[in-house]
Amino acid sequence: MDIYVLGSREVVAALALAGLPGREIAGKAALRAALAAPEVSASARILVIEEDISQLDRGEIDRMKLDPEGPLVVEIPGVRGPAGERRTPLDLVRQALGINL
16 A cells, blocks of 8 residues: 555545545544554555644654655645645754754
């Protein structure tokens, strides 16, 4: 499996129409369970996650974004539209090093 989707019922259903497998996430515990599941942790090369869902465990999602062995994490807007500020891996490194440009 190359691409896996984590998100709300609407987002998972919409992307399932395009043939992408996924799992509906209803809370932080469900997100953690999904991230540990074999279809994500071992098989997924690209993890598509809804922005609202990624906020449930921001630290873990940011860690995954920086992990060269893990899947590429792509955050997408939910049905309510895009979130405010989106942090890129470069932003995370700048924050960790204390660099402000």
